[in-house]
Structures are given as C-alpha cells and as structure tokens.
C-alpha cells in the first residue's frame with residue numbers, strides 16, 4: 001500500500017468550549033500505487049482538512065491522531081518539518097480549486113515553475129528550463145516556450161490549472177491530491193482537466209485522491225469511492241458498486257440530486273432517488289446525536305437518533321456503509 005490510514009481523527013481546539021471540536025472521526029482508507037480514489041461529499045464534510053492533515057498542513061489548533069497514517073512506509077504523524085520537506089511537494093503533491101489564488105500574479109510562469117523544480121530537483125538551469133517546457137507540453141499547453149513568459153492573469157482558468165498540474169507533477173510525485181480541481185472551471189474545461197489528471201495517473205503510475213462534491217464527476221474517473229458526511233465516511237467501496245447500488249441514504253440522495261443521466265455506460269440512479277437533499281451538513285459544534293445524517297434522512301427511525309452508527313463491512317469487495325437501515329439492493333435495481 002502506498003497510503004494507509006486507520007482511524008484518523010482530527011480535533012480543533014476552540015474558544016467555544018474546553019473540549020476540542022471533533023472534526024474528522026475514525027477515518028480509514030488505503031490507496032495502492034497507481035490507484036485513483038474519489039472522495040465525495042458536500043461542503044463542510046471534512047474532505048480538505050483530511051488531506052491537509054495528511055500533508056502536515058493543518059494549523060497548530062488542530063490535533064491529529066491515528067492508529068496508522070503511513071505514506072510509503074513512513075509514519076506521517078511523527079515527522080519533523082525537515083522530513084516533511086522530502087515528502088510534501090516532492091512525493092505528495094496537491095492541487096487546489098482555484099489556480100489563480102495558488103499562483104503568484106506578479107511572477108512569470110517560468111519563474112514559478114523553475115522555482116518549484118529547482119527546490120526539489122538538482123538540475124542545472126538549462127535542464128530545469130527544458131523540464132519546464134516538457135511539463136507544459138505534457139499538460140497540453142500550446143507553444144510552451146512562449147507561455148513560460150506569461151503571467152498568471154494572461155491565462156484562462158483552465159490554462160492556469162494546467163500550469164498548477166505541471167508544477168504538481170514536476171517532481172514525479174507518487175501521490176497527487178486534487179482537491180476540487182475543477183470546481184472553478186466550466187464544464188468543458190472540467191472534463192479536459194480531469195482527463196489530463198487521469199492520463200498522468202496512468203502514464204506515471206501515480207496514485208490520485210480526487211476530491212469533489214460532485215458524485216457524477218468522480219464516478220467517471222476513480223476505481224474506488226469514499227463518501228464523506230459531517231467528518232465521517234458514510235459509505236465506501238468500488239465506484240461501480242456505490243453508484244449502481246448505493247446502500248447509504250446519503251449516497252443515494254447524492255445520486256438523486258444529479259440532474260440528467262449520471263455516467264456514460266453506468267446505470268442511471270433509480271427514479272426513486274431524492275430530487276435534492278434538503279438541509280445542510282451540521283456544523284461540528286452542533287452535531288446531532290446518533291446518525292449524523294438523521295435530520296435530513298427520509299428513512300430515519302427513533303433508533304437512528306440514539307447512538308453513533310458503526311460502519312458495516314460487506315465482503316468480498318470491501319463495501320462499507322454507516323447505516324442501520326441500509327437501502328435494500330433489490331429496491332434500487
């Protein structure tokens with residue numbers, strides 16, 4: 001396994017109370033070399049803080065604990081800042097939602113790309129420049145040599161995201177974390193960027209964590225899927241199993257809230273799916289008792305409101321869901 005996470009918990013110290021706020025709860029997953037994992041969930045479900053925890057980038061107010069959090073055999077929870085420098089931006093790279101805020105508007109693309117490359121790779125200036133051109137052409141930027149002289153504001157959103165991807169993969173990272181990489185882009189460009197990430201994943205045998213709030217988007221690209229809600233994994237398994245036979249009402253509702261056909265060659269969610277999910281993800285200091293989804297769930301019973309709901313594991317394909325009244329497979333065929 002390239003990445004192994006077992007029972008990851010994130011707490012934030014807060015001036016609201018003496019007890020820290022429990023933001024992410026008992027999150028476990030693993031990722032093989034070359035695999036793409038999709039992570040989906042509405043805003044506020046804890047997707048970004050989980051990734052930031054794995055990159056050692058959470059603020060000091062965060063308390064991160066886990067039974068295991070290993071990347072390539074290295075324990076991520078006990079790294080010194082010096083050791084992080086060998087991993088972050090080198091073996092694990094991250095791209096974010098808005099490339100324009102991640103790029104410095106006052107520095108040319110060449111300057112920013114060269115800086116990243118020369119920080120991590122021991123290359124001469126000429127070799128680093130050649131690598132910049134090679135990378136821009138790999139991510140599909142036309143006339144890469146000329147483009148290097150551009151400034152971020154001269155690029156479209158899609159082109160800027162391609163530059164971010166070029167920077168992220170410049171060191172041939174083993175893992176790319178793409179946190180909502182296309183949310184700021186229009187639909188056509190969104191597909192181009194995701195196709196590019198998929199191509200690079202296959203070409204470099206890179207692992208990818210693709211985070212999005214759009215189940216339809218992720219389902220076309222990732223082999224496995226993890227659905228998060230209010231800081232917990234509520235369902236995980238193969239993408240195919242989850243989107244053809246969702247067991248958790250939240251996954252089911254996410255499928256139902258997508259208009260139109262879901263995924264090419266994968267069966268459309270049933271007509272019984274909810275048209276949209278009413279209500280919002282609870283704030284971490286206002287969590288309901290019992291199942292976190294209970295205030296919004298159409299299948300709720302008094303039992304759901306009594307105690308935290310454990311994950312149920314179904315083999316052989318390692319399907320997990322956190323619900324005591326899972327949707328029957330027959331009901332959603």
Ligand SMILES: Nc1ncnc2c1ncn2[C@@H]1O[C@H](COP(=O)(O)OP(=O)(O)O)[C@@H](O)[C@H]1O
Nearest residue numbers: 012023042043044045046047048049050059284
């Ligand atoms: N630095 C922080 N201090 C306290 N709480 C935080 C901090 N960062 C994030 N949170 C809490 O974690 C929640 C989940 O954040 P996030 O991971 O960004 O969600 P997502 O990426 O799924 O939209 C936020 O809604 C916020 O309540």
Ligand code: SF4
Nearest residue numbers: 291294297304323324
């Ligand atoms: S445990 Fe109950 S409230 Fe929670 S998702 Fe399942 S049916 Fe809905």
Ligand SMILES: [Mg+2]
Nearest residue numbers: 047048179180
């Ligand atoms: Mg986020």
